[in-house]
Amino acid sequence: MAPSDGERLVKSKQRVAEHGEVFTPSWMVEDMLNLVREESERIDSRFLEPACGSGNFLIPVLTRKLQTVMAKHGKSEFEKRHYALFALMCVYGIEILPDNAQECRDNLASLFSAFLGVDSADKWARAAQTVLSANIVQGDALTMKTPNDDPITFAEWAYLGKGSYQRRDFRYDELTQRSHWEAEGTLFSDMGADLFTPETTYPTMTVNDLAAQADHA
Ligand SMILES: C[S@@+](CC[C@H](N)C(=O)[O-])C[C@H]1O[C@@H](n2cnc3c(N)ncnc32)[C@H](O)[C@@H]1O
Incomplete structure (x- = not known):
């Protein structure tokens, strides 16, 4: 099947x-996501796209998660907003080119803000900005390093309920080891979560705290 009208699949021959x-x-993308339909629709399933471009996979993943948010939490504005932010927290990308990484953040931010009906100055949009700057990393997925040669780290977010979130940062190279062990089913496979310690554990945060972090970035 040919790409739909207006869908640009190549920016330049050089790129x-x-x-x-x-x-x-x-x-x-939709066909591939349908192969893992349940996971793609679950709010708290974590998706990492290690060569995410401008988000051609991550945008439909977030769309599916937000549909689930609406179906499960649409009746309460408080829960809808908090679970929508949590859905965004479960979407991750790595991209080597800075313009693509920023486009990906912007595309996900627009989708999130449109879902909540807020503009970019709203605290929810600013909180989303904080999440996206942590979750969509400009770096090399093969060396697992940032352009400054630092190890890539990812934030593991949890929604604790009642408007409170927890963030713990882990090194990407260690996380890949963990999934290798778990897949192998080794003696230590069920200890994975305990064997890897976070680089940083943050105090619990509210949406106001996350929005304030965007203002100070
Ligand atoms: C084939 S495109 C796919 C983009 C997107 N996943 C999609 O399906 O539309 C590959 C993307 O990976 C990026 N890329 C290439 N090498 C990379 C690396 N070592 N680490 C992270 N991203 C890389 C490219 O800049 C490009 O955006």
């Missing part, structure tokens, strides 16, 4: 040659 930058058409 294709240098970075393998060819975007996946939306029909193919």
